[in-house]
Amino acid sequence: MRGAKDQIVTPLRVLSIGTSLSIVLIVVALISLSMGPAKVSLVDILSWCAGMGSVDETASMILAKIRLPRILLAGLVGFTLSLGGVVFQVLLRNPLAEPFILGISSGAAIGAIGGIVLGLGFTVGVPLLAFLSALGTILLVMGISSRHGGLESSTLLLTGVIVNAFFTAIIMFFIATASDSRLHSMLFWLYGDLSQSKYIQLSICLPLVLIVSGVIYLFSRHLNLIVGGEQSALHMGVEVELVKWVSFIGISLITGVVVSFSGIIGFVGLIVPHLMRMILGPDHRVLLPASALGGAVFLIAADTVARTIISPSELPVGVITAFLGAPFFIYLLKKRGSQWTQD
Amino acid sequence: MLEEAKIPVYVLNPRRVTEIMDAIESVGDLCGVAQRARVRVASLRQRIQGVTDAVRGKGKPLVFLVINVKPLMSVNRNTTHHDIIEMAGGRNMAEGQRITYPRLSLEEVIRRGPEVIIISSMDRSGEHERARREWFQWDTIPAVRKGHVYLINSDLIDRAAPRIIDGLEEMAKLIHPEIAWNERR
Amino acid sequence: MDAGLKLKAVSFSYDAQWCLKGIDFELKGGELVGMIGPNGSGKSTLLRIMDGLLKADNGLVLLLNRPISTLRRHEVAKQIAMVPQETIFRFAFTVLEVVLMGRFAHRGLFPFEGKEDLEIARESMRLTGILDLERRSIHELSGGEKQRMLIARALTQKAQFILLDEPTSQLDIRHKVEIFELISSLARSQGFGAMVVSHDISLAAQYCHRMLLLNKGRICGIGAPDEVVTTDTISEVYQCPVLVDKNPITQTPRVTVLSRRAENNTATKPLRW
Numbered sequence: 001m002r003g004a005k006d007q008i009v010t011p012l013r014v015l016s017i018g019t020s021l022s023i024v025l026i027v028v029a030l031i032s033l034s035m036g037p038a039k040v041s042l043v044d045i046l047s048w049c050a051g052m053g054s055v056d057e058t059a060s061m062i063l064a065k066i067r068l069p070r071i072l073l074a075g076l077v078g079f080t081l082s083l084g085g086v087v088f089q090v091l092l093r094n095p096l097a098e099p100f101i102l103g104i105s106s107g108a109a110i111g112a113i114g115g116i117v118l119g120l121g122f123t124v125g126v127p128l129l130a131f132l133s134a135l136g137t138i139l140l141v142m143g144i145s146s147r148h149g150g151l152e153s154s155t156l157l158l159t160g161v162i163v164n165a166f167f168t169a170i171i172m173f174f175i176a177t178a179s180d181s182r183l184h185s186m187l188f189w190l191y192g193d194l195s196q197s198k199y200i201q202l203s204i205c206l207p208l209v210l211i212v213s214g215v216i217y218l219f220s221r222h223l224n225l226i227v228g229g230e231q232s233a234l235h236m237g238v239e240v241e242l243v244k245w246v247s248f249i250g251i252s253l254i255t256g257v258v259v260s261f262s263g264i265i266g267f268v269g270l271i272v273p274h275l276m277r278m279i280l281g282p283d284h285r286v287l288l289p290a291s292a293l294g295g296a297v298f299l300i301a302a303d304t305v306a307r308t309i310i311s312p313s314e315l316p317v318g319v320i321t322a323f324l325g326a327p328f329f330i331y332l333l334k335k336r337g338s339q340w341t342q343d
Numbered sequence: 344m345l346e347e348a349k350i351p352v353y354v355l356n357p358r359r360v361t362e363i364m365d366a367i368e369s370v371g372d373l374c375g376v377a378q379r380a381r382v383r384v385a386s387l388r389q390r391i392q393g394v395t396d397a398v399r400g401k402g403k404p405l406v407f408l409v410i411n412v413k414p415l416m417s418v419n420r421n422t423t424h425h426d427i428i429e430m431a432g433g434r435n436m437a438e439g440q441r442i443t444y445p446r447l448s449l450e451e452v453i454r455r456g457p458e459v460i461i462i463s464s465m466d467r468s469g470e471h472e473r474a475r476r477e478w479f480q481w482d483t484i485p486a487v488r489k490g491h492v493y494l495i496n497s498d499l500i501d502r503a504a505p506r507i508i509d510g511l512e513e514m515a516k517l518i519h520p521e522i523a524w525n526e527r528r
Numbered sequence: 529m530d531a532g533l534k535l536k537a538v539s540f541s542y543d544a545q546w547c548l549k550g551i552d553f554e555l556k557g558g559e560l561v562g563m564i565g566p567n568g569s570g571k572s573t574l575l576r577i578m579d580g581l582l583k584a585d586n587g588l589v590l591l592l593n594r595p596i597s598t599l600r601r602h603e604v605a606k607q608i609a610m611v612p613q614e615t616i617f618r619f620a621f622t623v624l625e626v627v628l629m630g631r632f633a634h635r636g637l638f639p640f641e642g643k644e645d646l647e648i649a650r651e652s653m654r655l656t657g658i659l660d661l662e663r664r665s666i667h668e669l670s671g672g673e674k675q676r677m678l679i680a681r682a683l684t685q686k687a688q689f690i691l692l693d694e695p696t697s698q699l700d701i702r703h704k705v706e707i708f709e710l711i712s713s714l715a716r717s718q719g720f721g722a723m724v725v726s727h728d729i730s731l732a733a734q735y736c737h738r739m740l741l742l743n744k745g746r747i748c749g750i751g752a753p754d755e756v757v758t759t760d761t762i763s764e765v766y767q768c769p770v771l772v773d774k775n776p777i778t779q780t781p782r783v784t785v786l787s788r789r790a791e792n793n794t795a796t797k798p799l800r801w
Contacts, residue, residue, distance in 0.1 A: 036448070036450050037448060037450045037451040037454050038450055038453070038454040057483055058453060058454070058456075058483040061453070061481070061482075061483050062450050062453055062454075065480070065481075066449055066450055066453075067450075121473060122413060180411075181411055181412070181464075181465070184411045184413070184414060184416070185411075185412075185413045185414075188413055188414045193413075193414070195414075195448070195449065196413075307448060307450075311448070311451070312440075312447055312448055312450075312451035312454075313440070313442065313445050313446045313447060313448070314414070314446055314447075314448045
């Protein structure tokens, strides 16, 4: 699908892809705004956005305080996880990588569950504990894996897997011994829940995500070169260790932040990068923004399905992403299996 | 398994308050204290009658019973909780749901606009007090606007036991605060 | 431009297992040097020390008369290019995209290549004869084409020195010759200095100005091919009976490995190894 395009990636190409995806994002967000138990038509949405009041008080409150922050959080989480997925897949040289693979998921979960057990609130207490715990976990994993100041991919992966397994065991212990109400809250968080979104949370996440994304984008050519092997990249002038440290810490930071508010939503960081790479090619100058925006679209759509498909009840969004993700995964393995084993 | 051990087993699964009354009597029979059981049940039935009489004709406000805060969960008609709400003179907002303990979206609650919100909690740490106050921002809900957001001790309504009548009385006071309950004693 | 890539009294060891010791060597512009030696003698390690990827324990590696350890990676990359034995790209880039990667060190922070970079890349591909493969996915290339692509990539770095780590090991005889021809003519026309690590001793001897024989971490021979490649040295260093004579056509040393039978038949003096 790439053959007919420009010879090389130019700023124009990046801008045009970025703009198209942004438009898609806005359209999807508007459609999502119009969906839910309380019926609001698209036309009304548009006029509401323009500040004109053709929507009643209840609907307006639902839009402003429930749906909009939720959509914004979904977009932000999808953006962050997909961006992280691209970066981790290159740096760990593993197509199955996503930001949770190094232990952030279980690390954050332990913090969150601890917060729930202690009875902390979901606005500040639980997210804070989740974030600190995630950060601690990633530093632990990186600390264990660093040798002579360098980070080795396979060591990172293994350490991450072991840490994940160990923490999961602890989590299962908590779940097994939890009282009823706590149990529901824990499971709710573990499956991913975007319904608690508040503007204050978004205002913390957004600038961080934008800054880290900007820094990572500056590394896009570096990432291209690292695809050919770390040694090759070093020979051509890339400071590979620097790229790795900054990327791992940066991505882990923003992943930890968003996950502390949204819970664990899997598969987004895995599917979207692959999908985008198949359509747009492996050049990271295109892939990074495309995956990030694509991830935002994907998660907004998935969350919309999650909250409307069995209305007025809701499914956890992690169920929808897994439902879409698992078959896609199998398809990936069958189709591209040969490419990944080209060792 | 117990049956295999030759221990006599009697299965109880009451869904309605009347079934609870019957169950108490049955257990009394089985345990050889039938007379005491009947006396007890008679007094409980009297109290039930007292409540249902008091709320008759006083309107049936829409009640949203929250049995879990995160996620938001309520009860459908196949529960004793539902029975209690009805007997206490209210209408259970989630009665028509297919799942027994359904998760509801906040949006749905706002859309339906219950007049009374009751949060069932076994918590003593103030956590649910916080949850109660969180409702105050959704001020288009009638219950919020009128300040009818309450906590109830889940001990009173979760168990299929005589205590449930205490729960019934408590619930009736919350749903119909306009009735002068003290004078009726 | 005249300052070579100098190694002075360089030594290095991996976990005290074995080491490179006492390496004194200079690679000059315009020359083609062939590095030979048995497996495990330290050839790849030495290449990586020359490129600054590994830090020597003792001694100095000087690039442009500055210690290589004081230079940033991209500064080194502008002077030294490496053609690895093979490279694994997990994702399908096109040939042009890979060749363009060689321009990395010259680009700075701005993430997009310009017209000049594109021209340099295309020129490199023309020189290596792969210009028509520009849009091909790298996963569709043959071994020879891949090697030529990697050489083209190294050329776009516009470096003074190019190091090649066994560039012909995966190739058939025709392509082996093609690669050597290419490197040799490019070194002459473009003026860079090249160090080729190879197991094809005879072939290397036909093209290289100098040969460097490495054994157990030490240089045991450096000079013109016919000085370094002799029956005694080769059979001793490689621990294998060989016969080295002069190729009648090229007048360069020709190495023939002897089977047991042949060895018993030989009329020359017994071989020590």
